[in-house]
Amino acid sequence: MKIYQANVIYTRQSNRFEIVPRGFVAVEDGKVEGVYNELPEHLKSCPIEDLGNRLLIPAMNDMHVHAPQYRNQGIAMDLELLPWLQNYTFPEELKYADTAYAERMYRRFVRDLWRFGTMRVVAFASVHLDSTRLLMRLLDRAGMAGRVGKVNMNRNCPEGLQETVVDAKAACASLVDEFDRDDARVRPIVTPRFIPSCTPELLEACGEMARRYNLPVQSHLSENHGEIELVKQLEPESRFYGDAYDRYGLFGTTPTVMAHCVWTDGEELELLKKRGVMVAHCPTSNFNVSSGLAPVRRFLDAGIAVGLGSDVSAGHDFSIFRMMVYAIQVSKMHYCQDKSCAFLTLPEIFWIATKSAGSFFGKVGSFEQGYDFDALVIDDSELNFDNYSLPQRLERFIHIGDDRQIVARYCQGRLVPDPGL
Amino acid sequence: MKIYQANVIYTRQSNRFEIVPRGFVAVEDGKVEGVYNELPEHLKSCPIEDLGNRLLIPAMNDMHVHAPQYRNQGIAMDLELLPWLQNYTFPEELKYADTAYAERMYRRFVRDLWRFGTMRVVAFASVHLDSTRLLMRLLDRAGMAGRVGKVNMNRNCPEGLQETVVDAKAACASLVDEFDRDDARVRPIVTPRFIPSCTPELLEACGEMARRYNLPVQSHLSENHGEIELVKQLEPESRFYGDAYDRYGLFGTTPTVMAHCVWTDGEELELLKKRGVMVAHCPTSNFNVSSGLAPVRRFLDAGIAVGLGSDVSAGHDFSIFRMMVYAIQVSKMHYCQDKSCAFLTLPEIFWIATKSAGSFFGKVGSFEQGYDFDALVIDDSELNFDNYSLPQRLERFIHIGDDRQIVARYCQGRLVPDPGL
Secondary structure (H helix, E strand, C coil): CEEEEEEEEEECCCCCEEEEEEEEEEEECCEEEEEECCCCHHHCCCCEEEEEEEEEEECEEEEEEEHHHHHHCCCCCCCCHHHHHHHHHHHHHHHHHCHHHHHHHHHHHHHHHHHCCEEEEEEECCCCHHHHHHHHHHHHHHCCEEEEECEECCCCCCHHHCCCHHHHHHHHHHHHHHHCCCCCCEEECEEECCHHHCCHHHHHHHHHHHHHHCCCEEEEECCCHHHHHHHHHHCCCCCCHHHHHHHCCCCCCCCEEEEECCCCCHHHHHHHHHHCCEEEECHHHHHHCCCCCCCHHHHHHCCCCEEECCCECCECCCCHHHHHHHHHHHHHHHHHHCCCCCCCCHHHHHHHHHHHHHHHHCCCCCCCCCCECCEEEECCCCCCCCCCCHHHHHHHHHHHCCHHHEEEEEECCEECCCCCC | CEEEEEEEEEECCCCCEEEEEEEEEEEECCEEEEEECCCCHHHCCCCEEEEEEEEEEECEEEEEEEHHHHHHCCCCCCCCHHHHHHHHHHHHHHHHHCHHHHHHHHHHHHHHHHHCCEEEEEEECCCCHHHHHHHHHHHHHHCCEEEEECEECCCCCCHHHCCCHHHHHHHHHHHHHHHCCCCCCEEECEEECCHHHCCHHHHHHHHHHHHHHCCCEEEEECCCHHHHHHHHHHCCCCCCHHHHHHHCCCCCCCCEEEEECCCCCHHHHHHHHHHCCEEEECHHHHHHCCCCCCCHHHHHHCCCCEEECCCECCECCCCHHHHHHHHHHHHHHHHHHCCCCCCCCHHHHHHHHHHHHHCCCCCCCCCCCCCECCEEEECCCCCCCCCCCHHHHHHHHHHHCCHHHEEEEEECCEECCCCCC
16 A cells, blocks of 8 residues: 555546545555545555645546657648648658657657656557557556557558558457557557548458457547548448448447547437547647537537547647647637537546546546556646645646646556656 | 857748758847858958857747736636636736735746747736836846836726826826836836726827827727627727727827737728737637637738737736747638638748737847847757758747747847846
């Protein structure tokens, strides 16, 4: 048993913070045993790590990020989705055939996740098996957790990024064999890039892999009008974009997360709900590639699970804290247009980024009993120059803090040191 | 004569960067004498400061910021403009009757401007003369420049923030007397808070002060629907919000900057153009207090001058670089709705933040001959791990850099050291 004393802030439900000033979090075997105002009798003999006046909060989950777009972070912002893929993204991903290049970039990618307090990811790698394996090992070695997908794609992209269905299946089997243990921190996820990148045969195969190995699924959904039109042409029998995934068993047959859903509405929204598919909301990406404002309030009202994604490199920022700010801002633009559509509050977006997103991994993202102890220690003393309240301190850190205030990171109960470059 | 050698990037016109790799900027008496690819004969004997592989760019101008809202930065984001003023802003500004409190906060305010590379401001102080004077002295002592307004207000706010017209005039005369010299770095600006805060008598007096002392004017315009409705009620003879300022000689009679203009259209837009009024675009603020998406492309198309403002504390971020990113994103949401409305490019927004904004102060914001040498030295070596091009290096610094990369700051040719707390 290990006990941490600090100003503890987390969520149990969407609409409010649980705040325990100078509280105690007891951790056993990597899981939270309890959060206490005062130390109960049975814990009085345990060692206590006193974190002083710092904040102790759940660690961040990035539910959508493209590791092999790392080099393009912060550049190439002048095109919409489809030409952006062709001109900037695919040429960069081609380089990941070279594992030496992949290693150099993936080390930086892992370190930047770490810097910004993201301990779990649902990540896209590239189509390449060896560099995907490398990324999974680097994340695991760093002590971080999540799901990493070797991308499946075989059309509408450069030849060097196209695989055969046979190779796709073999690669999946190999990754399952190496990584898919119940106690593994980093595990595979079936990752059809998106409908336009996959032939019906490959989509069939993806559905089959998900079922056979009981693997979760990630992909992109209804991000951009041009993309939605293209999907209509490619899958004319589908009633809507999400239905195309559904027809291949890739829409909630196993746990599924779909990035963006900017234009999801009507039947597609109903199906998201019915199938229990999670939305990875990526607000900076949706701005940067001119996609639009995703209707998160409508997802929440419908009971659809939502998490946040950096979507590097269409998103330019790794910080899930800054994603929270952006997500609130996006919701305020919906509120501007329709005052009955309440904007997201700070507890809500914090809950989305931690407990709601974390549910994709199991009991992750809260300090309730039995949850994995994924946590960040925030030293906000430079920001707290005037006796702000604890919720205000968290609000200020989220809005104006950065990696400099994150002074310790835990994943599954273990301290996660700087993985270096 | 002083010469700086570095990778020089600036703008002369809105649609492209001037880039001189390892170029030379010659500075005499605080002004740029020239930018050179190779050192000309007449400069060969001058001392050179070699900045190596760093970037040398114009310093930032913040065209709209509220100094006495410093403590509220990053908090209180749950209300729209008018209730936000009543509940959060006015109670904080009341504290600035106490110059000791003002000094403690204003020192931090000045330092944060400095940290993020903002060398010139058009700032609102509070209604209080003594603390306004203090802010002006602190900025001047720091070596930074700009216009600071003692706010004029006498209605729709707490009694402690209301002044008499007589006091307003006396305070203005006193500030002009102390600060309004041609060679002063920090000078006054007439600052009616906005129409709802000022009686017709006070607005008359503001117009008179601007004319009498030939002072520029700053205020707020068409930020929010509730505010616009209120102005209609308060100034029923005005045809539109901007017309209300115009009737009091506060709309371009002297150089004028109006913050926000989110809902400016039609006649108001025409009048902005006709009177040469500058728009201070404050994208984060417009998100945070649910105002909307300002139509910057339409302003540019109409030939209206635009600058960027942090609008702390409705805006949560001092970085004008991050304002650039936000401004592009806002323009992309307009583009989403109307593809004929091109989004802002990186050279355009850089030009807006530097040369366009800087025109409010004179020859400021470029490295063209005769411009004040306001400059930042950017050491982006941590971000430049893969031989990015110079425009990409600037783009990455703007998107993912922060104050850590700004290693030197110049204002009017002088190095500006850390002003401390």
